[in-house]
Amino acid sequence: MATTQQTQLPKWDHGLRRQTIxxxxxADVFQGRLxxxxxxxxxxxxxxxxxxxxxxxxxxIALAGIGIVDLVPNxxxxxRRISAREVREVCQVRRLLECEAVRSATGRIDLSQLHExxxxxxxxxxxxxxxxxxxxxxxxxxxxxxxxxxxxxxxSFLAKEISRLKTLFRAFRDVAWERDEARNDYHRLAEEARExxxxxxxxxxxxxxxxxxxxxxxxxxxLKYWSRAMPSGSENGNHRGMEAGRxxxxxxxx
Numbered sequence: 001m002a003t004t005q006q007t008q009l010p011k012w013d014h015g016l017r018r019q020t021i022x023x024x025x026x027a028d029v030f031q032g033r034l035x036x037x038x039x040x041x042x043x044x045x046x047x048x049x050x051x052x053x054x055x056x057x058x059x060x061i062a063l064a065g066i067g068i069v070d071l072v073p074n075x076x077x078x079x080r081r082i083s084a085r086e087v088r089e090v091c092q093v094r095r096l097l098e099c100e101a102v103r104s105a106t107g108r109i110d111l112s113q114l115h116e117x118x119x120x121x122x123x124x125x126x127x128x129x130x131x132x133x134x135x136x137x138x139x140x141x142x143x144x145x146x147x148x149x150x151x152x153x154x155x156s157f158l159a160k161e162i163s164r165l166k167t168l169f170r171a172f173r174d175v176a177w178e179r180d181e182a183r184n185d186y187h188r189l190a191e192e193a194r195e196x197x198x199x200x201x202x203x204x205x206x207x208x209x210x211x212x213x214x215x216x217x218x219x220x221x222x223l224k225y226w227s228r229a230m231p232s233g234s235e236n237g238n239h240r241g242m243e244a245g246r247x248x249x250x251x252x253x254x
Contacts, residue, residue, distance in 0.1 A: 018062070026171040029079055029082070030082070040078070097158060097161055098146065103211065105149045117144065118197060121200060124190075
């Protein structure tokens with residue numbers, strides 16, 4: 001297995017520890033520290049994270065469930081090669097799920113929560129920060145908005161599917177944002193805050209169609225950043241991803 005930095009986890013509850021392991025391994029894959037074909041050895045991972053084998057096995061099962069590793073008989077977990085095409089396909093699935101969630105949640109979300117989110121997003125847009133704190137604020141607001149929409153869509157199956165895949169969505173997001181931070185490029189963060197604000201304003205107006213359009217634009221815009229963050233991404237793959245994103249945006253208007 002490729003060498004990675006030892007990680008000492010805080011003594012959180014079992015579910016949070018497993019989730020942290022999933023996110024850490026996901027980042028290792030998408031930042032190139034774990035290459036396709038790498039074997040993930042349970043004992044080595046347990047030593048790295050300072051946990052028993054149980055949360056490691058559960059984390060590997062979760063990663064297999066979202067297509068990051070393959071669980072191969074007699075070989076254990078093996079890192080998959082994730083292509084730009086698969087990133088596009090993830091975005092297409094996300095668009096279908098989250099645009100429907102916006103339509104269903106319109107008129108069902110507490111207005112005070114939406115006004116609070118709108119105010120915080122406007123402050124974020126105005127701040128144009130260039131610090132880890134700015135990134136953390138953007139991450140928190142992103143998660144709050146998407147979780148609020150899913151929680152209020154009143155479709156338990158839809159909400160569960162979004163929840164099942166959100167580790168994948170958010171890991172893509174975090175890897176892309178870390179790349180931008182390393183380049184001292186905060187343009188995407190400010191752009192994303194404006195996209196989120198457009199979604200919230202449509203929800204405040206009770207306009208399900210406009211909310212769905214705003215969500216489709218948001219996912220389309222994020223696609224090119226996610227693709228660029230891929231270690232194996234190419235200009236050709238990014239171009240195809242952007243074309244697919246534009247098609248997704250047009251479909252979201254219907």
